Amino acid sequence: MKRNEFVYRLARFIVLIIAKTVFRLKVTGKENIPSDGSLLVCANHSSNWDPVFLVSAIPTSRSVRYMAKEELFNIPVLKQIMISAGTYPVGRGQGDRQALKRTIELLNSDETVGIFPEGTRSAPGEFTSAQPGVGFFALRSPAQILPIAIIGDYRPFRRMRVAIGKPVDISDLRDQRGAAKAISERILEEVKTVYFNHA
Structure with missing residues (x-):
């Protein structure tokens, strides 16, 4: 089943209201979001609220796709909403080849995929x-890599912030041995830099 843009936009509208009212979400660095081409959105991860904050921070022109643990797709109503919003299942801890293939396909089709390094x-x-x-995903796609820091203590009515950094340059690492691990480490270092520059 394909993503339903109406469902995605409706879901984003709802979570944006929650993020703005309950968590007083503030977003900085939107000017760093590339206007076209595929995008790999990379952020730190401390709460199940993090996808909500990322979806709220990224414009609807860049609707974010996510992998979600396959157990959630066993709940009939939730399954339909998640599929319609563009979420797809992954078997955690077992190298789900189908989910990996799906992610690469999306990134080779000018889509935006959110991931936690x-x-x-x-x-x-x-x-x-x-x-x-x-x-691995960065090496097998032309996607630009956007480091994002989610900052706050996740308490209701306390300020949460999303700081968006500049795209990460990995051109010098692509031909190195063990490039996937080195690229992952550089991406996480960029996320940490954005975090501590704004914390």
Whole structure:
């Protein structure tokens, strides 16, 4: 089933209201978002609210696609909403080839895909190590890579911020041995730099 743009825009409108009213979301750096071409949106990850903040921060002209754990697709109504909004399933911890293939297809079709380079959640303001997956996607697509920092303590009515950095240049790493891991590490370092420059 293809993404339904109306459903995506409606869902974004709803979560944007929540982000603005409940979390007083402030977004900076929108001028760093490329206007065309595929885009790999990379951010730190501390809460299940993070996709909401990213979707709220990125314009509808750049509707963000996400992988979501396949268990969520077992809930009939939620499954239809997620598919219509462009979310697709991934089997966590098992190298889901179909999800990897789908991500590369999207990035080779001028789409925007959101991903968390650490692959798991960490406490606000803390970071774990970068996983090679984001570097794998960067190597196999022409996507520009946008580092984003999500900053705050996730408490209702306390300010949450999304700071958008400038695209990451990986041209010097593409031909290196172990490039996927090195690219992932550079991307995460850029995310951390944006975070600590705005925290």
